[in-house]
Amino acid sequence: MGSMAxxxxxxxxxxxxxxxxxxxxxxxxxNDVTALREGDxxxxxxxxxDNRQAQALIDKRVRAVLxxxxxSSGRVPNTGPQMLSRAGILLIDIEGDSIWTTLKSGERVRxxxxxxxxxxxxxxxxxxxxxxRTAADLAEAESGLATRLDSLAANATDHIQREQAMxxxxxxxxxxxxxxxxxxxxxxxxxxxxxxxLRGLRRYIREWDPVxxxxxxxxxxLLEAGYKPALVVGAIDTLSDKxxxxxxxxxxxxxxxxxxxxxxxxxxxxxxxxxxxxxSDDDLAILLADTNDAAVIVHVGAPATLxxxxxxxxxxxxxxxxxxxxxxSKIVDAKSVQHFTSNRIALWPILLVLAAGVxxxxxxxxxxxxxxxxxxxxxxxxxxLSHWLKGLFT
Numbered sequence: 092m093g094s095m096a097x098x099x100x101x102x103x104x105x106x107x108x109x110x111x112x113x114x115x116x117x118x119x120x121x122n123d124v125t126a127l128r129e130g131d132x133x134x135x136x137x138x139x140x141d142n143r144q145a146q147a148l149i150d151k152r153v154r155a156v157l158x159x160x161x162x163s164s165g166r167v168p169n170t171g172p173q174m175l176s177r178a179g180i181l182l183i184d185i186e187g188d189s190i191w192t193t194l195k196s197g198e199r200v201r202x203x204x205x206x207x208x209x210x211x212x213x214x215x216x217x218x219x220x221x222x223x224r225t226a227a228d229l230a231e232a233e234s235g236l237a238t239r240l241d242s243l244a245a246n247a248t249d250h251i252q253r254e255q256a257m258x259x260x261x262x263x264x265x266x267x268x269x270x271x272x273x274x275x276x277x278x279x280x281x282x283x284x285x286x287x288x289l290r291g292l293r294r295y296i297r298e299w300d301p302v303x304x305x306x307x308x309x310x311x312x313l314l315e316a317g318y319k320p321a322l323v324v325g326a327i328d329t330l331s332d333k334x335x336x337x338x339x340x341x342x343x344x345x346x347x348x349x350x351x352x353x354x355x356x357x358x359x360x361x362x363x364x365x366x367x368x369x370x371s372d373d374d375l376a377i378l379l380a381d382t383n384d385a386a387v388i389v390h391v392g393a394p395a396t397l398x399x400x401x402x403x404x405x406x407x408x409x410x411x412x413x414x415x416x417x418x419x420s421k422i423v424d425a426k427s428v429q430h431f432t433s434n435r436i437a438l439w440p441i442l443l444v445l446a447a448g449v450x451x452x453x454x455x456x457x458x459x460x461x462x463x464x465x466x467x468x469x470x471x472x473x474x475x476l477s478h479w480l481k482g483l484f485t
Contacts, residue, residue, distance in 0.1 A: 109201075109203050110201050110202050110203025110204070110208075111132065111154050111155050111181055111201065111202045111203070112199065112200070112201045112202075113130055113131055113132040113154050113155065113199070113200070113202075114128075114130075114131050114132065114197060114198070114199055114200075115131070115132045115133075115134055115157070115194055115196065115197075115198055115199075115200045116128070116131045116132070116133060116134065116196050116197065117134050117191070117196040118133045118134065118135050119134075119135065119136050119191075121144070121147070124147045124148065124151060127148070127151040127153055128151070129151065129152040129153075130152070130153070130154050131151070131153045131154065132153065132154060132155045132156075132157065132200060132202060133148055133151070133153045133155070133156050133157070134157045134159070134190065134191070134194065134196075135148075135156060135157070135158050135159070136158070136159045136160050137158055137160060137162065137171070138160040138161060138162075138164070139161075139162075139163060139164060139166075139167060139169045139171075139396055140158065140162040140163065140169060140171030140172055140175075140182075141169050141170070141171045142169070142170045142171055142174055144171055145170070145171035145172070145174040145175050146174065148175065148180065149174065149175065149178045149180065153180060154180065154181065155180060155181035155182070155183070155202050156175060156180060156181070156182045156183070157183050157185050157190065157202070157207065157215070157217070158182065158183065158184050158185060159185050159187075159188055159190055159191065160184075161184055162182060162184050162220060163220075163225070163228050163229070163232065165228060165231055165232050165235060166232065166235065166236070166239075167232060167236060167396070168229055168232040168233040168236055169229075169232070170229065172220050172225040172228065172229075173222070173225040173226060173229055175220075175225075176220065176221055176222040176225045177222060181202060181219065182219070182220045182225075183202065183205050183207075183217045183218065183219050183220070184217045184218045184220065185207070185215050185216070185217035186215070186216060186217050186218075187215075189215075190207070190214070190215045193214050193215060194207075194209065194214060194215075200214075204219065205217050205218055205219040239405070242405045246405050246406050246408070246409030249409070254368065254369075254413075257368060257378075258378075258413065258417055263366075263367055263368070264366065264378065264379060264382040264383075265342055265364050265365070265366050265379065266383065267322065267340060267342075267379070267383050268340055269302060269321050269322050269339060269340045270302075271302055271380060271383040271384065271385050272383060272384040272385070273384065273385075273386050274301065274302055274385060274386055275299050275301035275302070275385070275386055275387045275388075275389065276301055276302045276304055276380045276385040276386075276387070276388045276389065277292065277296065277301045277302070277303050277304065277388075277389045277391060277425075278304045278306055278309070278373060278376045278377055278380060278388060278389070278390050278391065279303070279304065279305050279306060279309035279310070279312050279313050279320075279391040279392060280306045280307070280308075280309045280312075280372070280373040280390070280391065280392035280393070281306075281307070281308035281309045281311065281312050281392060282373075282392040282393075282394070283392050283393065283394060283395055283399060284392070284395065284426075285309065285312045285391055285392035286312060286315070286316065288391040288392060288425035288426065288429070289312060289313070289316050289318075289391050289425070290316070291425065291426070291428075291429035292389070292391065292425055292428060292429060292432075294432050295389075295428055295429070295432045296318070298432075301389065302321050302322065302380075302385070303318055303319070303320050303321050303322075304320060304321065304322045304323070304324060304376050304379075304380060305320040305322070305323045305324070305325075305334060305338070306324055306325060306371075306372040306373040306375075306376040307324070307325030307326065307329035307330065307371075307372030307373070308325075308329055308331075308372075309372070309373065309376075309391070309392060310323045310325070310330065310331070310334035310337075310338065311331055311333065311334055312391070312392070314333060314334065314337060319337055319338075319339070320334065320337065320338050320339070321338075321339045321340065322338065322339060322340045322341075322342065323335070323338040323340070323341045323342070324341075324342045324344060324366070324372060324375060324376040324379055325343070325344055325372035325376075326343065326344050326345065326372065327343050327345075327350055327351055327352055327353075327355065327356075328351070329372060330343075330355075332355070332359075335355060335356060335359050335361060336359045338361070340362075340364070341356060341361050341362075341364065342364045342365070342366050342379060343356070343363065343364065343365050343366065344365075344366045344368065344370070344372060344375050345365055345366070345367055346367070346368065346369045347367075348365065348367045350363060350365060366379065369410065370407075370410040370414070371407060371410065371411065373390070373392070373393075373411075374410050374411050374414040375414075377390065377414045377415065377418055377422065378414050378417065378418075380418075381417060381418045381421060385421065386421070387421055387423060388418055388421045388422050388423065389423050389424075389425055389428050390422060390423070390424060390425060391425045392425075393424050393425065395424075395426070
């Protein structure tokens with residue numbers, strides 16, 4: 092940097108310093124954005140930066156955003172990066188995750204041409220996303236998404252035609268011994284935020300006692316969290332011995348109608364129940380719960396974004412889409428259930444407010460002439476009642 096003098100977070104940068112100079116503040120979670128100040132350089136972790144996240148940063152009037160994740164993968168047309176560039180906010184996708192330990196929130200840094208300097212020492216670098224690049228990325232993502240959606244529609248149509256009897260009338264879907272009709276069901280997949288989703292449902296599970304279904308390896312997620320699956324659904328090679336041993340009921344999915352290594356089930360005294368169909372364990376678990384008349388189906392480990400949803404093979408995405416389409420309004424994401432159960436108002440604050448209101452009314456009435464007469468009569472009646480009760484025991 093030649094002629095540039097050394098500076099640190101306690102010393103203002105020289106006026107001739109190039110790039111953007113400011114205080115870096117960590118905003119890894121959505122709630123952290125509220126602590127950002129005007130002119131800050133925000134360090135975030137926002138894969139597929141969307142318009143809501145971008146607007147929150149724009150409203151805080153930050154000067155630059157350092158993203159430790161890819162702001163746009165090109166799989167979905169997210170408009171967040173373009174919103175920042177149009178607002179004049181520099182956006183840089185930082186390479187690697189080490190910046191979170193290299194920097195400290197509140198330090199002064201300088202950002203220039205995709206590089207981050209502290210005391211004129213390079214501490215991180217990445218790709219600067221200017222307006223022309225974000226516009227090109229968005230156009231490419233829109234084109235790619237249209238192609239994938241066309242593929243999804245074609246594969247979904249083919250799947251519906253082949254499995255029409257099962258999807259429309261529930262043909263060949265096993266009837267469960269486990270009582271599911273009219274009950275809430277929690278289907279657990281080992282995917283995405285499975286363990287965190289399940290932790291967030293602890294209160295819901297305790298209060299509503301739903302039927303816990305492990306979809307393939309999702310049974311082990313339940314066991315690791317201390318729960319016993321009432322039902323395990325999956326291909327035999329996706330089920331652990333521990334899951335087989337612990338499950339109340341097992342439904343083995345197979346596309347051919349045959350079960351390899353049935354002795355694994357027989358060794359644990361489990362009845363061999365097969366579900367002949369194509370599809371992933373979680374999709375068939377949802378279909379099984381829906382056909383057996385579950386009241387609501389909460390999915391743990393569901394894809395959180397459109398990008399997550401579309402990253403599987405086209406035929407698998409189509410089956411996933413059709414399973415959820417059939418379940419309709421019954422299917423609910425675990426994060427939504429967590430939001431409503433964790434934000435319920437406790438009973439004791441309500442009772443406290445009511446008690447305070449009653450006391451306020453009593454005090455207001457007590458200072459009036461009528462109120463004083465009432466309380467005087469009430470005192471006399473209380474004394475008479477006390478004497479009468481004493482007479483009963485003497």
